[in-house]
Amino acid sequence: MTKLSYERPVIQKLNTGMMNKFGTRTEYAPVSHIEGVAVKDLIAKYGSPLFVISEQQIRRNYQNALRAFKTRYPKVQFAWSYKTNYLNAVCNVFHQEGSWAEVVSIFEYKKALGNGVPGNKIIFNGPDKSEEDLTLAVQNKSLIHIDHFDELYLLIEVVQKLQLKASVAIRVNMDTGIYPMWDRFGFNYENGQAWNAINKIMSHPELELNGLHCHIGTYMLSAGAYATAAYKLCDLAINVKAKFNKTIQYLDLGGGFASANTLKGSYLQGSDIIPSMEDYAEAIASTILNFGFKSADLPTLFLETGRALIDDAGYLLGSVIATKRLSDGRRATIMDFGVNLLFTAFWYNHKISPAQDFSHHTEDMVVYGPLCMNIDCIRESVNLPLLSKGDQVVVHKVGAYNMTQWMQFIQMRPNVVMIDTKQEVHLIRNKESLETMLRYEEMPAHLKQVNL
């Protein structure tokens, strides 16, 4: 006789008067496949936990974003934000779609070169550029975005030594009406610092001021802030034209567009409150178009959005290690992935779905990771089906920052696979092993012997 499928017994106290108008759906609907590939097959072949990236979703996101901007503004160029996810396979999907590279360190810069991006299609941002880095960037005709006066003066020395011209922009920080105001990067607009930097650059003919750049924040919930930012960059560009008769070739509005993840502390789901790509595009494009540039002087619009283009293309598959009761009676579920892999769990309430069928009975639970560390908590409170040891789950929207900010703490990093547009699965990063870690360690001779 075939036995019935087992679901552990549960009893739950019924509470009244606890209705919540912001109530969220209970996630008992299973997500058994990703882009047509079975979760259980992926885990069986590549192990658990496992990062999965959908190439199709990346291309879809990119094309939607490009359409949103190109239907509103004639000259648009995206540059892929390497720090958001710099796995080479991911970068090259964006490069195939037409994205340039936006990097913030020489490590990322060299990765971009290695991926086949021409030097003059690399935007070099960030506060840390050494003389050697700047030399390479000048020789490659990269777009150098200057962050501070120390970098500007160093760059002047570099170009004078090389007897070459450099294509530069300045990063401008400004008050766009949002909190917190990011003023640690670049030169301030309101106090005249940005204008001082422009004056200095324009006094050096070996520096070609081609662009103006800003990056006003991250996970921006107000499209209007971008209109303010675009207005202030346009103001600088028009004044550069008026004072120096120099046409600014491009305005780079940076990134920071929100993904549909839900921030901790938010009553409403992320997807209900974030501006759409069209909202961001409309705010930026209409501000520049209405500012009063002559047609020939209309700058190219550069965008470096990362999170909004990759977050929902990434999934983390995992398995339940154990379940237990906490002292107050709450259920705790321990997963085989923690904040070591899911750094964004510190600020998002990630959606977690079971990967197999369950009944509609659910439990409120805390979801912990496997690290022997108290802060390793993925969800403080989430309603999920009656998960048991060995059950598999899918964590959604993990494509941004997790595969760059992950920690090698206690555990090693797992495999990463990409499902291509024909539903073929490709391993794009091998899991780490003990040998991977030991390769970088050295043992002094007098410590080699241990007798216990």
Added chain:
Amino acid sequence: MKLNKNIAVSENGFIFNPVSGDSFSTNPLGQEVIRMMKDQKEKKEIVKAIAEKYAADDSTIEKDLNDFFQMLLSYQLINEHE
């Protein structure tokens, strides 16, 4: 394994404790376990009955039952558990 006196159990899994005024719901297996408890079945017998009917091993069932009884105890539906 005995449910406390006065605990009312409906056929569709709702449980009412008239002493505290608390109501509870259970899933299908929870209902079966409660029924077996009302029939004065011992824990071993309950494990055996579940293992015969459902696709789960004895140790999984025992772990889950222990957790279930612990919750019954914390909700004051039973007075002792092991």
